[in-house]
Amino acid sequence: MNNNRSWMYERTDESGFLNSLFISGVEEFMNHVISQPTSMNGTSIQCPCTKCKNRKFWNSDIVKLHLLKNGFVRDYYIWSRHGESYIFNGNEDQSSANYSNVARGTDGNNLMYNMVIDAGGPSFDPHRSEEMPNAEAQNIYNMLNSSERELYDGCETSQLAAMAQMLSLKSDHHWSEACYDQTSQFIKGILPKDNTFLDSFYGTKKHMEGLGLPSIHIDCCVNGCMIYWNEDIDMESCKFCSKPRYKIRVNRSTRERKKVAVQRMIYFPLAPRLQRLYASPTTAAHMRWHADHYKEDGVMHHCSDSEEWRQFDRAHPLFSSEVRNVRLGLSADGFQPFGSSGKQYSSWPIIVTPYNLPPWMCSKEEYMFLSILVPGPRNPKQKIDVFLQPLISELKMLWEVGVETWDTSLKQNFQMRAALMWTISDFPAYSMLSGWKTAGHLACPHCAHEHDAYNLKHGGKPTWFDNHRKFLPANHPFRKNKNWFTKGKVVSEFPPPIRTGEDVLQEIESLGLMKITELGSEEHNAKIIKTYNYGWKKRSIFWDLPYWRTLSIRHNLDVMHIEKNVFENIFNTIMAIEGKTKDNAKARADIALLCRRPELAIDESTRKYPKACYSLDKKGKEAVCKWLQDLKFPDGYVSNMGRCIDMKKYKLFGMKSHDCHVFMQRLMPIAFREFLPNNVWEAVTELSLFFKDLTSATLKVSDMCRLEEQIPVILCKLERIFPPALFDSMEHLLVHLPYEARIAGPVQYRWMYPFERFLRHLKNNIKNKARVEGSMCNAYLVEEASTFCSHYFEQHVQTKHRKVPRNDSSGGGESFEGNFSIFSHPGRASGCANVRYLDDREYMAAHNYVLLNCPEVAPYTEYVLFFLNHISMSMFNSFLLILF
Template sequence: MKDEYMFLTVIAPGPRNPKEKLDVFLQPFIAELNELWSVGKKTYDVHSKTNFSMRASLLWAISDFPAYAMLSGWSTAGKLACPYCMEDSDAFTLPHGGKQSWFDNHRKFLPIDHNFRRNIKWFKKNHQVKKPPPHIKSGDEIIEELESYGFCSVTEPGATEVNSEFVRRCKCGWRKRSIFWELPYWRTNLIRHNLDVMHIEKNVFDNIFNTVLNVPGRTKDNAKSREDLKEFCNKPELHRDDISKTYPKACYTLDKQNKVVLFNWLKILKFSDGYASKMSRCVDMAKLKMFGMKSHDYHVFMQRLIPIAFRELLPNNVWQALTELSFFFKDITSRTIKYSDMLRLENDIPVILPVHLAYEARIAGPVQYRWMYHFERFLRRLKNNVRNKARVEGSICNAYIVEEASYFCTHYFRESVKTRLRKQPRNDEGNNLHDGEVSNISVLNINGRPMGAFKCRRLDDTEYHAAHTYILLNCEEVQQPRANVADKCLENIAFGPLRKIRSYNGYFVNGFRFHNVRHGATRSTSNSGVTVKGAGNTNNEISYHGNVEEIIEVEYPRLPIKRIVLFKCSWFDPTPKTGTRHHPKYQLFDVNNKKRLNIYEPFIFAVQAAQVFYATYPNLKRSGDEWLAVCKMQARSYIQAPLPSTVSSADNEAFQNEEIGQHIIDVEDITTSHTLIDVEILYEEIDELDEFDENELENVISSGNEDSETDDAYSEDDALL
């Protein structure tokens, strides 16, 4: 989903929005799709050096919600706005607010024997839900319905008058017969039009955040909603006080003091490089609200910051509800998902549009190939090419043709020629193998790239002994029993490195950019957080978290050149309940900022490091910075592939495999306390996967194979998370 693989096929001339008549401009596009399906196009195969007839089909349409109506023909406004529930929607008009509401429409998606279906207090008062979830219509059923109503395509003569007459007469959600039904295979597609996760997530967060902060004019908790609440819900504590003529403060809103704490926390919050934009630029301390947030800012706040930001500021039951909704979107947008997990999410979070997101993910796979982020960026690039505002369409078309021709020509350039599309990756590790030699010592065959100039210094006795001991204990070849040492490189490593070392401010490895603490202190990003799996017995393995104090490169005497990069770290105390705590339900992991490891073992190999960033919990306590939330990062271009030995038979239905399922959502359990358990339980499954990856990597390196990345599956998706 990159710009160079996107095609500008249709430009609808302005200045007015064609709306339902967009099908008129799509006619050439549909004609070409029909030709590709029935006839095909002669194409050259570079591998076999032969021509073949290529056929193609349209998989689905991706658009925002207003364009959903333009493409599908189903109106996305009013009581019948949901394109899945259709006529089975139970939406109603609020008597005081005057808006359409889907309140209590979600219980019908729960299992038929769920306790919430019979609850007459927590939802719409004195109301039980017995009806089953609505039937999702197939393509054949929709075609039959359109033909029974008599809707026609807008490309036919007099279609506007005919369709308008049927809309008034039938009072249904259909407005036209979409031109996509002219594709012979369109009715057989399970997913024809995708709900846009990007805008849905943005709107959900916007409503929640503005309501919690009680932003005037944007909160959903206003006088009209309180009057509607009095009529539909059993919440007497939120009713208007007849004496003071005011409404009491709700438990889900923050007072001014807590707002100040929250926004001060956002102003000093730092993310890792390339993870998110600077949140402090969106903070308005005068009006105590956020402004100028981009869609990706909503994305990060919804999935990563809500569980941290409101944990100490809101009551536990409110925080749990927001956290479960946050994890729902986090699971939906995972780069690898499982079929069984999507089924679970459909039952756990039944909120009208979000429940359909889980259904679409179960059918169509990860949302990274079905949401609007890539196309919004592509549209922005097209708009930036406009130079003549009197001829907008011509400017876009001309600039696009020039770019396409230039990109086509770059395929015939030599690899040494640098072009705009051959730019170096953001965190390129480079090739750190000296003189192109591949050693038979595993610790010497590790890719990585230092950042910036180096400074030389000498190791003291304590540092030298710790570094030398760590290298020997973690070198696989040293641990193998030998009668004699015939390898000169191994003999040099056993002798010990030179005292003089190189110190760098940063290092690129494993797809991450690491900085030492001193270099990152004045930067707007936090790249010094590090985590590594501890060694020991399988049942006693724990993860160590800390900060990179220094990045050093040690060198061994004699040729060939032998260098090893080490991270000198300060570690937090990994002792459960003292130095770490873990929330068993939501799998939140914290470290104690005031507890440090009392053993001097500062060094690790750079290749062993994974990146994390730490965030404090905003609260009014003096010891608010005692516990730090650990947010683990994932490399921009790495995906952990599923292992055949660790995937059960039930997981064979998974599209891919990833971190999804680390937390357990239980809608009925809303009173779980913040208990602490052993941290080893949290990482038990992750340790098994990491152990396999490291052993496999060492076997490949020790055998002399230059390709040491056989366990890494690369993703084309940019790091939105």
């Protein structure tokens, strides 16, 4: 190979005539092509001119004429389509050849070609190996041929690009297979004859299987006792309950009898999907972001900045020595695919997501991998470990051995390993994954059996009231107060010590608990639970991972659901919503029994309870609801809360988790400022600010230490005000959230919001209600292929991931030149134009916005504030005209 090919793009000299170096270079190129039989197609040659772009074949004379007339296609320094390999040694002149562009391709045809090479790794490049391709490689070559095959003569779109666009349309718009087939047949019919367009979804799916994104169907017991896998693959009945594996299905026409599995789970192997992240040029370099980005001491922008990440590196230096090894998070949650009106059916997807990616990519939908579909219709509960077996086995393999992976950003092969950092789930699923009982007095997994929870005498439910003074400093005055909390009680205890993974595993092993996948485990574990009642239900399958015991936080408390539950309890109690408030007759009876609050005691003459200071009267509730009804939010910030208000009963209904999140952190201090006493409002506001600081995108370790000290005080202030019935397990778990954030980093990577959105997307993909899991599986595989292709066909394939935002100005609007930079931003018109004069309040809001956001006004802020407070609007306008 000639090391200096700059002549390829210096076709003419200063006078406009063909350059002699270019002419001799074209001769050199033609001689090279003729000497390479692999680049010939009979007597035809791929033409690399700027118009043909290696997509058309001509004889040598026409190719030479095209090159002299049009020049070479951009960045074709390495003649890969004409017999040269991508391999080069370190002594070659890389300045004369942009190898990164060449290896990945720049024109649409090269992108299609390299997509296939990326999917199969470098060993699939036909120019790098002289051996005959194996069956797996042949599938890649078939796709390679389709990427170079035009739909018809003269068409610039290839067969693969057309298939990718069709799959994208099916995925984005939820086409049924019948709709896809009919559309494909229509398109094929209107194209010229002898086109290569595939006219069925089945044919397209078979063709795209070469991308290597598989799914495995595994038979399982109808009761969820076992899966027919590994050494049990040949069994005909369940070894636990003896239920048959198959049912007999008879063909009505032929009377042929066929065995059909009673139930199946679907497993999506993880390793190929992680390899795809390094095979794609869109994500390969980003997978090293966690190690390359700037890290500021005491500041956490990402999980990789956390103490847990660094502690894992110290405990496993061999794993951390390769920065391309992958850290994972796992989420499990169930949903009802038929809604509340359909039949009872519980579907449980298991989702895995990598944490190597930067914040703007991490936990996004396209980088969440559906790993397991647990079959319905029943909730698997503690038997979820049965369905996790293939994933845990693969995670063990990825930890101990790894898989050889091609890193396209560095052009290297490396042994990729992976580790699961933690799980993310709501509180019921927390119990299913960890094996810890999350109901009753032992609900808190941090406090475990060293709790102070008890049942209310009249309310009958567990409460953690007055359970937080022990988290206060030793000299705090609340500890010795006998009047504000439980009558006559002084607290001298301290919080329980933090248990390590070794401590937890030692406790489980000392109890003798077994894995749910072992024979006789159900009866054995039930006997131990009845005898000891320690809170453990089983030995979780995650303990099979060799590194699981070294982790500080193995299962995360979900801030999303905790915040929602705390908000609903406090808001419903303040608004005194019937049936949902924690302040009722039983609660008042418990207050009289536990606390010294004579102002809340029953009036013996009327036998009625007086109004509490923490609840609003009818006038206050009406004002709050009216204010919420008229409140306006930025587009996309929150849902329309005006539609969630019942003005007859003065209550809110149908609020989503994100609505509660916004209300808790932004609106609650404002909504109740004028209606609650100062001590109540201050305590509620401090709780609101606690959640706001906890869920910040960037966390400081010092701030989390401060929150660890503040939250017990906040909870004690609330205990002084609200009834004991308010303080269930959700309110208690607030004590442990700052610790988890300090150890594991920002909560945005460890809460359920992204996974709940992904579950909603899966639910929308279910079109065949008779085959819920199969419908989700097909839709997910189509989306995977569509997303993978969209990384390559940026111009040809438009997917939802590349959709224009609804408020995007596109830079095409009219801009206004003037003295104020705030008016220079482009915009675009929307809808029909009309003229309306601003009222005084809107006019003042516009003025304030200009003053707060215009840098030209900043030096005169003091004068502006003075004039706003002492002069009229007309005088102020005159002042601005004089000033500017």
